[in-house]
Amino acid sequence: MNTTSRPGSPAGLRDANRRRVLDAVRGAGAPTQAEIAGVTGLAPATVSNIVRDLAAAGRVEAGDEVRGGRRVRAVRLVRRAGVVAGIDVGHRHVRVALADVADPAGAVDHAAPPERVEVRADLPDDHGVADGLDTASRLLDEVLARTGARRAALRGAVVGLPAPLDLATGAVGASGVLPGWVGVPVAGRVAEHLGVPSWVDNDATLGTLAEQRWGALRGVDDGLFLKLSDGVGAGLVLGGRLYRGPDGTAGEIGHVAVAPGDRFAAVCRCGHRGCLETLVSTRTVTAMLEPLLGAPLTIADVVARAHDGSSGSAPARRVLADTGHHVGVALAGLCTVLTPRRIVVGGELAQAGPLLLAPLHAALEAAAVPGTVRTAEVVTADLAEHAPVLGALALALERCALAP
Known part of the structure; x- marks a missing residue:
């Protein structure tokens, strides 16, 4: 039996009101029930019932305190509820x-x-x-x-x-x-x-989800999060909602073929040739540079070399720029169809910053239908690899x- 509370149902409304009360308590520290009612707009009797239920569940505790010379009953979150x-x-x-x-x-x-x-x-x-x-x-x-x-x-x-x-x-x-x-x-x-x-x-x-709640996609109705690490994947926000697709596989951009028909393209672990991941994964980036710069390399090493002005700077910058270009080409079709307003680049390769993002945006503008990406921001993730x-x-x- 499905016991999920549907929005608008009595159970859904009860759950939403409980969240509002919990948010009010957390935000104020130790409000009175009257203060909770004022913040949430709920009736005092409703607040009283919710606080009683939350206290019985071990989520909050209510106790008497003296404030300004008078006794009040304050509500606090129970620490370590789990x-x-x-x-x-x-x-x-x-x-x-x-x-x-x-x-x-x-x-x-x-x-x-x-x-x-x-x-x-x-x-x-x-x-x-x-x-x-x-x-x-x-x-x-x-x-x-x-x-x-x-x-x-x-x-x-x-x-x-x-x-x-x-x-x-x-x-x-x-x-x-x-x-x-x-x-x-x-x-x-x-x-x-x-x-x-x-x-x-x-x-x-x-x-x-994390960038939508707390990071660079907060408040963005139509956006895209791109994870560039050992694996390459994307997540979509459409109309302010996280989009998973009918079977949960939306966003597998790492296995989009960017070299279709090239029978000499690298074979991907998915079994196809020429997938984006074979060109831009962290493993590919470091493997291209290790013969020149020494092994083993991390992406942080590559970015540092790209900035240090040494003999290895030019190869590191070239590989990061090519990586951004490949990603931009792969994203162009998706952006033409969905016209996201913000593209957030996360994962280890986001450390490269403008060295990666500038060629990515240039490739987008060159490959997408004119106008579809003109207003799209390309930024690094606020939450990085976390x-x-x-x-x-x-x-x-x-x-x-x-x-x-």
Whole structure:
């Protein structure tokens, strides 16, 4: 049975009113019920009932205080009502962040991300589910220890993966993109591993959600988030709403062929030739420069060399400019159709800033239908490489905020 509260339904209205009260309490610190009513516009009796329900659920506490010589009854959030985890699994890394449910109750509507503890570890190439979940579990224990929270306080987790997902089963659907995870119902495996409700989503989609809530896509009705890392993906905001497509695979721009028909183009891990990812992934960028600049290289190394004026500066700048050009060409058709007002570039390659963005925008203007990108801003992500894990936290908070 579907128990989701629909907007406009009695349950949906009750949930919305609870969010308004929680936001009012968080924003004011310790307001009275009368002050909550004034901020939210809810009737005092409604506020009283909601506060009573939230107190019974352990979300808030009400107590007497003396203010200005008179006794008032103040409402406060209960600290440590629980924690949620965001887990970002990449092609070669896993990142885990932990946030307090009580502190950012409704924080998905605030201007800044929730306070969090975040850790990262490397993963081997072509890692499987066991590697990823074991490392994530170890990192989760680390952040729990840092915050003093027990595993029993964990109320839910969201995992982001760099691959197309079957939203009905939560399984990785494309055989070549994340081969060690194909066909595995990841949400179920995570739930079993951690013992809490768990959800799974595409990492670029989660990055889009984070930038929409707290970053460069905030207030943008039509925009695009582009993640340029080991994998390449995009997320779309259309009409102010996150767009996933009918089967959840919208935004897989990394596997758009930019060299169709070229039988000598590089073979992508998805099995096709000439995909954008084969030209612009971080692995490709560093591999092109390591014979010239020395190995191993990171994108931070490449950007530093591009700026330092050394003999390696020109090759580094050339590769970053070519990368931006390839991305702009790939985006041109999408921009011609959707006319986004802002394109946000995230992931490791966003460190390149104008070295990447200027040629990207130039290629867009040259390849898109004239006028369709004239008003489109191209900017770097506010949340940098943290966007996917922050999006995972946002979704986890959203799913768990009103749970009993």
